[in-house]
Amino acid sequence: MGFRATIATLMPLVAGCSTLVYQPLAALQRPLAIDMDRENFAGTRILLECLPKDLLSVGDAQKLCSHVGNYLQNQGAKVLQKGRESDLGSEEDGLLKSDLHVRLSARRLRSTTEWWTLPLVVLSWSAFPLVSEDTDEQRMEIRDADEFLLSDTTIQIRVVEYTGLGYPALNFVVNQLFREEEDRINDENLRAKISRDYFGNLSQAILDASMRSTALKLARSSKGGGN
Amino acid sequence: MFIWALIAIYFGIPFTLGIILDPSAGAIFGDEKRAKELDCRFVSDDLAQTKVPEKMDETFLRGDFINKSQMLCQRLILTSGDRPARIDALLASTSTFVPDIVRAAKMNSSKEILWRVETFHNVPQVAEKISTAVKVAMVESFETVVDEAPLLSANTIQHLQGKSPQEAIPLACNDFAETLSNKEKVLTLFQFHPGETRFHAGICSSKGKWQWLP
Numbered sequence: 001m002g003f004r005a006t007i008a009t010l011m012p013l014v015a016g017c018s019t020l021v022y023q024p025l026a027a028l029q030r031p032l033a034i035d036m037d038r039e040n041f042a043g044t045r046i047l048l049e050c051l052p053k054d055l056l057s058v059g060d061a062q063k064l065c066s067h068v069g070n071y072l073q074n075q076g077a078k079v080l081q082k083g084r085e086s087d088l089g090s091e092e093d094g095l096l097k098s099d100l101h102v103r104l105s106a107r108r109l110r111s112t113t114e115w116w117t118l119p120l121v122v123l124s125w126s127a128f129p130l131v132s133e134d135t136d137e138q139r140m141e142i143r144d145a146d147e148f149l150l151s152d153t154t155i156q157i158r159v160v161e162y163t164g165l166g167y168p169a170l171n172f173v174v175n176q177l178f179r180e181e182e183d184r185i186n187d188e189n190l191r192a193k194i195s196r197d198y199f200g201n202l203s204q205a206i207l208d209a210s211m212r213s214t215a216l217k218l219a220r221s222s223k224g225g226g227n
Numbered sequence: 228m229f230i231w232a233l234i235a236i237y238f239g240i241p242f243t244l245g246i247i248l249d250p251s252a253g254a255i256f257g258d259e260k261r262a263k264e265l266d267c268r269f270v271s272d273d274l275a276q277t278k279v280p281e282k283m284d285e286t287f288l289r290g291d292f293i294n295k296s297q298m299l300c301q302r303l304i305l306t307s308g309d310r311p312a313r314i315d316a317l318l319a320s321t322s323t324f325v326p327d328i329v330r331a332a333k334m335n336s337s338k339e340i341l342w343r344v345e346t347f348h349n350v351p352q353v354a355e356k357i358s359t360a361v362k363v364a365m366v367e368s369f370e371t372v373v374d375e376a377p378l379l380s381a382n383t384i385q386h387l388q389g390k391s392p393q394e395a396i397p398l399a400c401n402d403f404a405e406t407l408s409n410k411e412k413v414l415t416l417f418q419f420h421p422g423e424t425r426f427h428a429g430i431c432s433s434k435g436k437w438q439w440l441p
Contacts (some may be wrong), residue, residue, distance in 0.1 A: 034422040219393035219441035
């Protein structure tokens with residue numbers, strides 16, 4: 001195989017010519033009962049915390065909290081981010097003034113690359129793709145104002161990356177010929193689908209936790225009656 | 228050249244099959260709907276050996292020096308869209324909230340109670356399914372359950388319209404109480420919000436006392 005042919009094969013790999021495919025795992029198969037188009041959290045005060053550990057760097061955690069905070073505000077909630085309680089005086093004030101404490105974290109469960117296929121990839125001029133995949137777990141922990149755990153939800157997201165020339169080219173052809181716009185495998189749809197699943201499950205978890213909190217308060221107030 | 232072609236075919240075919248059979252959406256001709264019909268998770272070799280032994284290669288006791296992982300996928304019995312998502316989500320969660328409710332009811336009552344179960348939901352079939360699930364769970368917990376549910380009078384139904392569940396259910400208890408003996412109680416299930424995926428419960432006793440369950 002000539003030098004130029006080898007370079008031509010490796011260039012797509014080096015340039016990151018790849019297709020990302022999203023697979024929802026485990027809890028993401030659960031349907032959602034919540035209507036995302038409604039203001040589901042009107043009047044609910046939420047203390048939001050994004051833990052900068054494992055998969056989330058400090059910058060990523062801040063970005064996540066910013067996006068989630070905006071989303072929850074669009075759903076009618078009043079959101080306070082942990083670490084910014086100075087606006088209210090103290091950390092205790094932040095907790096006391098919130099109905100729910102939402103804590104978000106993420107970690108990587110698996111990360112693999114099929115390096116053993118590299119000779120095959122090179123021999124086929126990257127018609128066979130180099131396959132790598134990441135499986136991440138997103139955790140959503142929701143507590144009430146007394147730090148009682150109301151809900152602890154985890155979702156798993158798997159993203160498979162096919163790097164090379166063959167698969168992205170084939171995917172492009174299949175996208176154009178067989179898939180509707182919203183079903184096409186591309187980066188834009190990938191981000192949209194992951195966001196939809198993440199925010200959908202987060203909203204469902206917060207709504208369930210909020211109703212559970214209401215039930216607990218009613219139970220505490222009627223404790224001791226009725227036998 | 229011929230040997231390289233053979234090597235490419237020998238490794239290429241299973242590799243290509245692996246890509247085609249990958250349950251992620253878009254593996255060649257798959258799509259997201261197909262991915263969502265499969266409930267997939269990564270499992271250990273031991274669990275995979277237990278669940279699908281016919282699909283597993285024999286594992287060597289000393290290991291085979293290859294990192295392997297298994298993804299176990301089950302096709303969902305009902306695919307998304309077969310029934311409304313709200314009802315689907317609710318019925319999929321029964322195994323979570325039904326035991327909680329039964330446990331709370333037992334802890335907040337004395338023994339030798341005759342239980343009646345009433346579920347409020349705007350879809351009668353859903354209410355029936357939830358009631359049945361709760362009754363079965365109570366019987367399995369050695370509680371005595373009566374199959375009949377108390378009925379609300381027409382006056383009460385009219386009186387309750389427009390009220391929230393938190394207000395209406397305790398009022399309905401007054402109506403139920405007239406038909407109950409001293410040893411009978413009504414376990415009442417309802418939702419606070421149509422978008423939540425669980426039911427909440429309370430106990431109505433013969434004296435018209437209403438108790439919320441946690």
